Amino acid sequence: MLQNEGLRQVHDMLVPHDDQSTQPSEFVPHLFYSLYQIRKDPSNSNQLETSTGFIKHRLKNCKSLIATNEDCRNLLSKSVEEWQQDIRNKEKELEVKRKMLDDLGKRLQVFKERK
Template identity: 40%
Template sequence: MNPHLAEVQRLLVPESPNLSSPSVEFIPQLYYAIHQLKKDPNSSTASLETATSSIRHRLKQCKAHLAQNNECRELLSSTPAEWDVKLAQRQKDLDAKRELCRQLALQVERL
């Protein structure tokens, strides 16, 4: 995995202290906060603010990390179809390099 994208994943889904499962993800966290708000609108406002502030903070960290890394932005800006083309091109390049290495090895053996 790309180390820059791994950092984004770490920021978005940090490990929980017990290391057996990731911490609460955004969507369930928001649903629970909204459920609490529906249940008791007067006392749950702080809960919703706390849940969303944690999410906002993690998203800001990711945005800052992405802003500093051109490679990461390029990776995330490509569509799956574009990636298929890039991967096919890279495979062709690797095949050409392998063939060149094979030819060079044969030439070395002849010498």
């Protein structure tokens, strides 16, 4: 599950719930279907507004959540390349810490053997 509360709220708003009784339809496929229907019958352009009204409402709520949550803004402000670099940096940091712990463990073992 998402650890960031703001992103969890955005996720819950955009993705169907596991609970079958309150499961909304995913809005991205719904949007594509609405666009397909309009392309099929251009005279019924009112259908797009009707079909996608809930999408606009959800996106507006998501935008509001992101705007009011600094952690969300920081997480979402990075590009994919920046995230890849951050991940590589974190992996390097973890490797250094793992090596330090291994070295400390070996020193403790040597210390115990001397006693």
